[in-house]
Amino acid sequence: MALVVMKFGGSSVADADKIKHVASKxxxxxxxxxxxxxxxxxxGDTTDNLLEMxxxxxxxxxxxxxxxxxxxxxIISISLLxxxxxxxxSRVISMTxxxxxxxxxxxxxxxxxxxxxxxxxxxxxxxxNIVIVAGFQALNPNGDITTLGRGGSDLTAVxxxxxxxxxxxxxxxxxxxxxxxxxxxxxxxKKIDFISYDEMLEMAGSGAxxxxxxxxxxxxxxxxxxxxxxxxxxxxxxVVASEEKIRRKQVEDLLVSGITFDRxxxxxxxxxxxxxxxxxxxxxxxIAKIGINVDMIVQSAAVxxxxxxxxxxxxxxxxxxxxxxxxxIPEFKTASTSVICDEHIAKVSIxxxxxxxNPGVAAxxxxxxxxxxxxxxxxxxxxxxxxxxxDEVDIVKxxxxxxxSFGLSKKKRENLL
Numbered sequence: 001m002a003l004v005v006m007k008f009g010g011s012s013v014a015d016a017d018k019i020k021h022v023a024s025k026x027x028x029x030x031x032x033x034x035x036x037x038x039x040x041x042x043x044g045d046t047t048d049n050l051l052e053m054x055x056x057x058x059x060x061x062x063x064x065x066x067x068x069x070x071x072x073x074x075i076i077s078i079s080l081l082x083x084x085x086x087x088x089x090s091r092v093i094s095m096t097x098x099x100x101x102x103x104x105x106x107x108x109x110x111x112x113x114x115x116x117x118x119x120x121x122x123x124x125x126x127x128x129n130i131v132i133v134a135g136f137q138a139l140n141p142n143g144d145i146t147t148l149g150r151g152g153s154d155l156t157a158v159x160x161x162x163x164x165x166x167x168x169x170x171x172x173x174x175x176x177x178x179x180x181x182x183x184x185x186x187x188x189x190k191k192i193d194f195i196s197y198d199e200m201l202e203m204a205g206s207g208a209x210x211x212x213x214x215x216x217x218x219x220x221x222x223x224x225x226x227x228x229x230x231x232x233x234x235x236x237x238x239v240v241a242s243e244e245k246i247r248r249k250q251v252e253d254l255l256v257s258g259i260t261f262d263r264x265x266x267x268x269x270x271x272x273x274x275x276x277x278x279x280x281x282x283x284x285x286x287i288a289k290i291g292i293n294v295d296m297i298v299q300s301a302a303v304x305x306x307x308x309x310x311x312x313x314x315x316x317x318x319x320x321x322x323x324x325x326x327x328x329i330p331e332f333k334t335a336s337t338s339v340i341c342d343e344h345i346a347k348v349s350i351x352x353x354x355x356x357x358n359p360g361v362a363a364x365x366x367x368x369x370x371x372x373x374x375x376x377x378x379x380x381x382x383x384x385x386x387x388x389x390x391d392e393v394d395i396v397k398x399x400x401x402x403x404x405s406f407g408l409s410k411k412k413r414e415n416l417l
Contacts, residue, residue: 002167003125004029007039007135007157011174012231013077014044022172022231023084026130030090035125037164039135039157040081042073063108067137067147071096074134074153082132092130095120097137097145097156104138104146110291111138111146112214113155116163133160151212158215162222169224171211172231177238178203178210180408181259185399188409192257193236196243199257199351200226202385206349207262216240243353255361256406257352261399263392265295266318266343267377268325269310272336275302279332280309286328292317295347296380296389306336310378312389315343345377346395349387350402362386368405374398 006026013019022040030036050069054061078094085092101117124131135153140146148155154171161169176191178200183189195203197220204213210228219226219240229237273279280299287294292313300308313321318341325339355361365386369376374397378389390398403409 001033001035003035003037003164005037005039005157005161005164005166005169007153007169007171008041008231009153009171009173010041010044010046010073010077012172013040013081016080018231019043019077019080019084023081023088025172025231026081027085027088027090030130034167037121037125037131037133037160037166038081039133039153039160040074040077041135041153042070043077043080046073046076064144067108067145070147071134071137071145074136078132078134085130085132090130091128092132093124094132094134095124096134098139100131100133100160102138102156102159104140104148106140106142106146107291108140108144108146110149111140113138113148113159113218116159118163121160121164149212149214151209151215154212154215155218158218158224158226161224162218166224168227169219170227170229172229173210174231175210175228176230176233176235177228178208178240178258180257181399181403182208182261185261185396186259186403186409189403190408192238194239194241194246195257196246196353197240198243198384199353200240202349202351202382203258203260206260206351206385206387207264207347208258208260210238211240246353255352255354255358256350256408257354258350259399259402259406259408260349260351261395262347262349263395264315265312265345265347265389266315266321266341267310267312267345267389268321269308269340269342270325270329271308271338271340272306272334273309274332274334274337275305275307282331283309283325283328284311286324287313287321290320290324292321292324296378296387298378306334312345312347312378318343344392345389346392347387347389348395348398348402349385350406351385353384355384355386364405365402368401369398372397372401 026038082092082094103115104111135156178192179189181189201216226240295312297311374394376388380387
């Protein structure tokens, strides 16, 4: 019997009818001769509603209590889904993350999985039970519930698939798979049939919200193929796999596979920093200590023994970053040093393994933006990605024009198997 891990997002279990539909999908997979572990997120907008309620009580909630609160959403889902499966005559048991043996480090709200004790899940599978596991949550070394960050149920599913050596890992949501860009922005966006781990990592880290980037990292590390699919359709979705497998399954190397964008960015600029060894180290080590991830960094050339540093962080980290900079900057004892924060920016990125062997991609991107009068404020590159910070009012125009320029409305990876 094959072992299948199926993960269902919040929109897939948003109400009773959808939970029943998911239950029938899981039972059908089981009756087809598979052992099934299903991972589920909190129903619909439950997490957002809990966050909104929290904001009405306190502006600075303890992270431990936030994890206690937010973990309740997934418990609602696993209980109701198990009831729905039981009602149609299949054997089933629900488990929280800790009950499923998932252990994480001590970091609240953004914990990292350290190990998975598969024994209890395997015991239940051996009894021919369908196992329903709460995504997003784990047990930390202090015996407390902790959560795995936004989109953490994807990580739960992939980590379980790796630990259980599952035959497949299917991630279900309300979209057909991974697209060349957001189809709500560009109507001609195409579904990508196959995409490499590295491309998906770059897309997830640059604004695409189909899969959590940490889940893709784990998938790549352990060789777990992910099939991103629509809960309410039987159509094939997008397979995320190794670059070698992707190259065998596509007609040709596309220069660019996708265009992503991220409005959830703010840019900090520190003006007139002393041009001395250790200044940047002190600033970014302080930011790292409070758990903030910095995305893009640009430092200007020194003038009169001073320079400027600009960097971006996510909008939810803006206040914490500002507070930390206000503590750190006075330590340099320079009256002219100041901090500017710009909330009105966005990041647009082009991504594709075809960029490795094709020069001129960056020039084409910059030319497209120039011709549309879009100013570039910051640039970041990797082997398969180029990102630009631009004014947020230009982001839709930038995505549309780049998508058109790189031919993504016309080309599509096709299955050769």
